[in-house]
Amino acid sequence: MVTLTGNTLSMEEIKRILHDNEPVEACPLSMKKVADSRKAVEEIVASGKVVYGITTGFGKFSDVFISRDDVETLQLNLIRSHACGIGEPFPETISRLMLILRANALLKGLSGIRPVVIERLLDLVSHGVHPVVPQQGSLGASGDLAPLSHLALVLVGEGEAYYKGERLSGQDALKRTGIEPVVLTAKEGLALINGTQAMTAQGIAAYIEAERIGLMADAIASLTTESLRGITDAFDEDVHIARGYKEQVEVAERLRNYLEGSQLTTKQGEIRVQDAYSLRCIPQVHGASWQVLGYVKEKLEIEMNAATDNPLIFDEGNKIISGGNFHGQPIAFAMDFLKLAAAEWANISERRIERMVNPQLNDLPGFLSPNPGLESGAMIMQYAAASLVSENKTLAHPASVDSIPSSANQEDHVSMGTIASRHAAQIIANARRVLAVELICAMQAADFRGPEKLAPKTKKVYEHGRKVCPTIQCDRMFHRDMEAVASWILDGSWNDILIGTKTQKLAH
Structure with missing residues (x-):
């Protein structure tokens, strides 16, 4: 059981919730803070x-006073009018995470919401009711207004939700699970x-992917x-300690561990003096991407x-401050940085693919074909990888440098953090497919070299x-492969293969 306190949620707990379906509960002490804030x-x-968002309108309407009799109507109108997401919905995993993260943030007891609303958020999680949330339409300042409005609509029995593989109205999803809709009151x-x-x-x-x-x-x-008879001297520990980056040292250590006992790798001067950068500089390039992941994890764990x-x-209501913690700039920067890290894994991978398929760069059959000329082998797989790498370069353009004023210029600088996170996910998916092509080519090259000569x-x-x-x-249709x-x-599922290489086991 993962207990949400508003202050202690970790990446490892998130992995357990998502991949092991570990249940979630609210900390009673945190719920007391919520009640006190209410x-x-x-x-x-x-x-x-007169307090913004409680007895006033929103955004440019912050100067419009709302009477006591209209506070419930105000809150319902807010989420209805702000549910302006467009495009394809987020995967259910993301919707589920949004519920958990919103509940955790509210459990800090600084929002003035009733405990019952948090209970309903967690009821959706425990019953597997996942709001349908369109991916596009958020500026990432004033927060994720449009996406979170679609999430909130399900709480009141409106909008849409996924439940047991079906896409239902929010009302039907709540009826099937016996969850009572809430009537939102002031500020909720x-x-x-x-x-x-x-x-x-x-x-x-x-990040997890x-x-x-x-x-x-x-x-x-x-x-x-191994498939390219690479020189392992470049992975020597002294080389990487001499530079001093922990992540680079760790990648080199993993490479040495993976390659220990190989009959295919070489030493300096045996075949050539040094390898191309895509082999020789694996620790430097991969290590730099791991540095980015460390930064991104730190920012995500703060934000969650x-x-x-x-x-x-x-101060028990004695101090109520309108600020800007909803501004997504820290996550926008982190996601733009993550895009670069993943794109570079793909960039260098595609160059290694080229070195395996290009007969001018190795002593393997052209394009790793069993019958070069009659059959094309991996020729077009490299094209596909190159296409994904090129697409990543356009997606890697930073979203965080853009801003468009909104709400009659009241909200005149926004983060575009949600765009950055969506593009990061796309780049990571593309990088994964590039690496898949590299693995297919490396296995095929190993077949020509003799798989029995590989390191254990x-x-x-x-x-x-x-x-x-x-x-x-x-030749066959390689798309499926x-x-x-x-x-x-x-x-x-491959993770168990890598145990013993001083890498942390992933939750799956």
């Missing part, structure tokens, strides 16, 4: 005091939608090194425990990979 809101409404609609949970949820899912492909990238690159709505209620650990990768993608004996290997990399 009293302040009720006193404001009763007194008729605003507290539900003023936040960064869409960009953060997508960012977390992207990036972590997986990063580990597999090191293993695949090792197999490629952050109060990101407005206004915030402090890379041989395990080869053997498990061959269960997913058979040896290429003649590429997608099958890409899915295998994503599902994490």
Whole structure:
């Protein structure tokens, strides 16, 4: 059981929730803070005091006073009018994460929401009711208003939700699970939608996938090194300690571990003095991407425990401040940075693919074809990888440098963090497919070299990979192979192969 406190949620707990279906509960002490914060809101409404979002309109309408009799209508109107998401919906995993993250943020007790609303959010999680949330339409400041409004609509019995594989109306989903809809009162609609949970949820899912492909990238690159008779001197520990980057040292250590016992790798001068950069600089390039992942994880773990709505209620209601914690700039930067890390895994992977398929760069059959000329072999697989790498370069353009004023220029600088997180997810998916092509080519090259000569650990990768993608004996439709290997990399079942390589085991 993962207990949400508003302050302690970790990436490892998120993995357990998503991949092991570990249940979630609210901390009783945190719920007491929530109840105490709620009293302040009720006193404001009763007194008729003017406080943004409680007794006023929103955005440019912040100067419009709302009477006590209209506070419920105000909150319902808010989420209905703000549910302006467009495009394809987020995967259910992201929607589920949004529910958990929003509940956790509200459990900080700074939002003035009633405990029952948090209970309903967690009821949706426990029953597997996942709001249908369109991916596009958020500016990432004032938070993820449009996505979170679609999420909030399900709480009141409106909108749409996924339940047991069906897409239902929110009302039907609640009826089937016996969950009572809530009637939102003062500040509750605003507290539900003023936040960064869409960009953060997508960012977390992207980070977890990036972590997986990063580990597999090191293993695949090792197999490629053997297939190209690579020089292992470049991975010597002294070289990497001399530079001083921890992540670079760790990648080099993994490569040495994977390649230990190989009969295919070489030393300086045996065949050539030094390798091309795509082999020689694997620790430097992969290590730099791992540095980015460390930064991204730190920012995501801060954000998943952050109060990101407005206004915030402090000191038992004696201090209520309108601020800007909903602004997604920290996550926008982190996601743009993550895009670069994943794109570089793909960039260098595609160059290694080229070195395996180009007969002018190796002593293998042209394009790894069993019958070069009559059969094209891996020729067009390299095209496909090159296309994905090129697409990544356009997606890698930073979303965070853009801003468009909104709400009659009241909200005149926005983060575009949700766009950044969505593009990060696309780049990571593309990188995974590029790595799948590299693995297919490395296994085929190993067939020509003799799989029995592989190092014990890379041989395990080869053997498990061959269960997913058979040896290429003649041309076939390689689309299925590429997608099958890409899915295998994503599902994490290969992780046990890598145990003993001083890598942290992933939750799956």
